[in-house]
Amino acid sequence: MIVCFILLFWYSIKEFDTYQIPIASEHGVITDRLFWITMAITGIVFIITQILLFYFSYKYQHSPRRSALYFPDNYKLEFIWTIVPAVVLTILVVYGLTVWNKVMAPAPEDAEVVEILGYQFAWKVRYPGKDETLGAYDFRKIDAVNDFGLDFTDKATFDDFSPRELHLPKGQPVEFRIRARDVLHSVFAPHFRLKMDAVPGMPTRFWFVPTKTTAEMREETGNPEFNYEIACTEVCGRGHFSMRLLVIVEEPEAYEQWKAEQEPWLSKNPEYLSSVPENLKELAMIKSQIEHTAIN
Amino acid sequence: MASTVVDEHVDHTLDDHTHDHHEHHENFITKYIFSTDHKTIAKQYLITGIFWALIGGFLSLIFRLQLGFPETQLEWLRPLLGKWITTAGKLDPEFYLALVTMHGTIMVFFVLTAGLSGTFSNFLIPLQIGARDMASGFMNMLSYWFFFASSVIMFFSLFIETGPASGGWVIYPPLSALPQAMSGSGLGMTLWLIAMALFIVSTLLGGINYITTIINLRTLGMSFLKLPLTIWSFFFTAIIGLLSFPVLLGAALLLIFDRSFGTSFYLSDIYIAGEALPHMGGSPILFQHLFWFLGHPEVYIVIMPAFGITSEIISTNSRKPIFGYKAMIISLLGITVLSFVVWAHHMFVSGMNPFLGSIFMLLTLIIAIPSAVKVFNYLTTLWKGNIIFTPAMLFSIGLVSFFISGG
Numbered sequence: 185m186i187v188c189f190i191l192l193f194w195y196s197i198k199e200f201d202t203y204q205i206p207i208a209s210e211h212g213v214i215t216d217r218l219f220w221i222t223m224a225i226t227g228i229v230f231i232i233t234q235i236l237l238f239y240f241s242y243k244y245q246h247s248p249r250r251s252a253l254y255f256p257d258n259y260k261l262e263f264i265w266t267i268v269p270a271v272v273l274t275i276l277v278v279y280g281l282t283v284w285n286k287v288m289a290p291a292p293e294d295a296e297v298v299e300i301l302g303y304q305f306a307w308k309v310r311y312p313g314k315d316e317t318l319g320a321y322d323f324r325k326i327d328a329v330n331d332f333g334l335d336f337t338d339k340a341t342f343d344d345f346s347p348r349e350l351h352l353p354k355g356q357p358v359e360f361r362i363r364a365r366d367v368l369h370s371v372f373a374p375h376f377r378l379k380m381d382a383v384p385g386m387p388t389r390f391w392f393v394p395t396k397t398t399a400e401m402r403e404e405t406g407n408p409e410f411n412y413e414i415a416c417t418e419v420c421g422r423g424h425f426s427m428r429l430l431v432i433v434e435e436p437e438a439y440e441q442w443k444a445e446q447e448p449w450l451s452k453n454p455e456y457l458s459s460v461p462e463n464l465k466e467l468a469m470i471k472s473q474i475e476h477t478a479i480n
Numbered sequence: 481m482a483s484t485v486v487d488e489h490v491d492h493t494l495d496d497h498t499h500d501h502h503e504h505h506e507n508f509i510t511k512y513i514f515s516t517d518h519k520t521i522a523k524q525y526l527i528t529g530i531f532w533a534l535i536g537g538f539l540s541l542i543f544r545l546q547l548g549f550p551e552t553q554l555e556w557l558r559p560l561l562g563k564w565i566t567t568a569g570k571l572d573p574e575f576y577l578a579l580v581t582m583h584g585t586i587m588v589f590f591v592l593t594a595g596l597s598g599t600f601s602n603f604l605i606p607l608q609i610g611a612r613d614m615a616s617g618f619m620n621m622l623s624y625w626f627f628f629a630s631s632v633i634m635f636f637s638l639f640i641e642t643g644p645a646s647g648g649w650v651i652y653p654p655l656s657a658l659p660q661a662m663s664g665s666g667l668g669m670t671l672w673l674i675a676m677a678l679f680i681v682s683t684l685l686g687g688i689n690y691i692t693t694i695i696n697l698r699t700l701g702m703s704f705l706k707l708p709l710t711i712w713s714f715f716f717t718a719i720i721g722l723l724s725f726p727v728l729l730g731a732a733l734l735l736i737f738d739r740s741f742g743t744s745f746y747l748s749d750i751y752i753a754g755e756a757l758p759h760m761g762g763s764p765i766l767f768q769h770l771f772w773f774l775g776h777p778e779v780y781i782v783i784m785p786a787f788g789i790t791s792e793i794i795s796t797n798s799r800k801p802i803f804g805y806k807a808m809i810i811s812l813l814g815i816t817v818l819s820f821v822v823w824a825h826h827m828f829v830s831g832m833n834p835f836l837g838s839i840f841m842l843l844t845l846i847i848a849i850p851s852a853v854k855v856f857n858y859l860t861t862l863w864k865g866n867i868i869f870t871p872a873m874l875f876s877i878g879l880v881s882f883f884i885s886g887g
């Protein structure tokens with residue numbers, strides 16, 4: 185058993201870097217600090233109590249020459265070890281609450297908004313486009329092509345675009361608007377210390393600030409193939425394991441440029457112009473940059 | 481309730497006296513199968529619990545084979561698993577989820593709830609409080625047979641064509657509500673729900689019995705503050721079960737409605753398999769709340785009997801009375817009460833209001849205090865003891881070590 189323990193500790197220390205994924209978001213630093221402080225406090229208690237447990241078991245082995253001490257109660261002692269954990273936990277609670285409130289606070293006004301839609305078995309992302317407003321949707325409008333159920337009576341949908349990968353600007357607040365189409369999924373991005381469920385019928389959100397570009401992360405990890413990714417952490421069916429979304433963090437300039445190059449969803453699927461109300465058609469064509477020739 | 485038992489007993493003895501050559505009432509069936517004797521019922525629970533432990537362990541063996549060695553050929557399992565081995569010689573992903581689901585369900589409910597409480601509460605309560613038997617032997621028998629019926633259905637569901645329930649042991653809808661979402665959500669899920677409903681009935685019958693017996697059938701002089709800690713822990717465990725399992729039953733019933741009768745308790749805005757479903761206005765989060773209202777207390781249902789038994793084993797084998805007997809009872813009580821108000825710590829990122837998250841974080845950390853008190857009391861009981869290392873003692877010390885690590 186002792187050998188096992190030594191092996192366990194040796195392995196944990198050796199493989200520490202694989203447990204400890206580098207942090208790539210602002211709030212990740214605070215949550216990790218909370219984690220390690222909690223770990224240290226409970227770790228100390230863990231070590232002391234384990235040592236006492238086995239030391240007492242060893243020291244007070246049965247001997248016919250000795251009899252056990254009659255010691256059924258000691259209110260002072262009991263009071264102390266009720267109060268001490270209570271005080272320590274109060275500190276942890278207060279600290280935890282401040283961290284929680286910071287992380288869960290509403291996103292700043294200027295946050296980049298991205299919609300993430302989970303379905304069996306992949307993710308889709310949608311950006312608001314030039315008008316900086318995500319267009320309305322309705323699950324009854326979903327079909328084989330219109331994955332999001334975009335509602336084209338809302339003019340904010342016209343310039344929304346849906347790339348294959350998720351691009352994020354470094355150093356700027358980003359808000360994920362998360363929803364699911366069929367069953368529960370969960371957006372999990374360990375490097376950003378981010379997890380939030382995707383719930384059908386109840387959009388959720390999570391905001392954060394990415395702090396390292398993909399290129400910087402490649403350097404830090406020494407892995408030229410490194411990529412951020414989002415995985416699904418809520419069992420959602422046979423393809424659960426394969427729900428992976430590539431995330432690319434870049435410098436704000438590169439990000440803006442990438443955004444400008446994206447083609448609106450409507451211009452990729454011009455047949456949906458027919459769902460646009462007559463009076464908005466002109467606007468739709470302008471916003472989605474569809475040329476007249478394309479539909480004539 | 482107590483008085484009827486006594487009356488019956490009196491009748492019974494009178495009966496025996498009046499007919500001299502009257503054979504004893506018990507035959508094989510009433511003695512070993514439909515028995516109302518608490519010791520026999522305890523053994524029935526023990527045997528069924530062991531059976532389930534083997535099945536549950538076996539299921540975990542299979543899925544860990546796939547998990548630990550993802551590249552390995554599992555073709556050799558085909559004679560056993562048939563179509564659940566893919567053409568590539570791997571476990572079918574849905575079957576993998578089914579194994580995980582059934583492993584969890586079996587271990588948590590059938591082994592650690594029924595197997596543990598059913599065996600030890602039934603066996604020990606009457607013996608340790610000086611009662612002749614349980615308050616209602618008949619209800620006790622029903623409790624086992626409901627458990628047995630539930631076991632049969634759950635076991636049967638392992639072998640059906642579409643596979644057993646596969647949505648995880650927490651069976652979150654919409655996944656568990658929609659057969660289109662995965663094949664295990666079809667008949668397998670229906671059987672799971674029926675089996676669990678029967679299981680809950682069994683737990684309630686047992687729990688009412690344990691509580692009644694402990695309150696009413698203590699022998700002369702056995703006051704509450706003289707009860708062994710084992711009995712205290714069984715008592716609180718039964719109370720937790722009695723108050724929380726019905727909520728799971730409610731959750732399961734609503735799920736059955738959603739699945740079979742077109743209601744929308746948990747379903748809203750769903751587009752699946754090329755079709756937008758008519759369900760509107762439900763909330764999957766509601767199910768999570770209901771589920772964890774049992775799910776969290778359930779962990780105490782599982783650990784508290786072990787706490788109680790450990791307290792006494794440590795005290796006996798240290799040749800000392802347990803340190804802080806009253807503090808132990810108060811911490812058991814504290815855990816019992818707090819266990820009902822921490823459930824949403826399983827749902828921090830479920831999308832519920834973050835304000836709820838802060839409350840549940842607070843309450844969850846508070847529950848660590850009674851746990852800490854228990855550990856310190858165990859340690860002090862060992863201190864300056866005269867310790868005899870029986871196997872039971874070794875296991876108990878192991879439990880304390882384990883509880884410090886994981887509790």
Ligand SMILES: [Cu+2]
Nearest residue numbers: 369416420427
């Ligand atoms: Cu998923």
Ligand SMILES: [Cu+2]
Nearest residue numbers: 776823825826
């Ligand atoms: Cu819990």
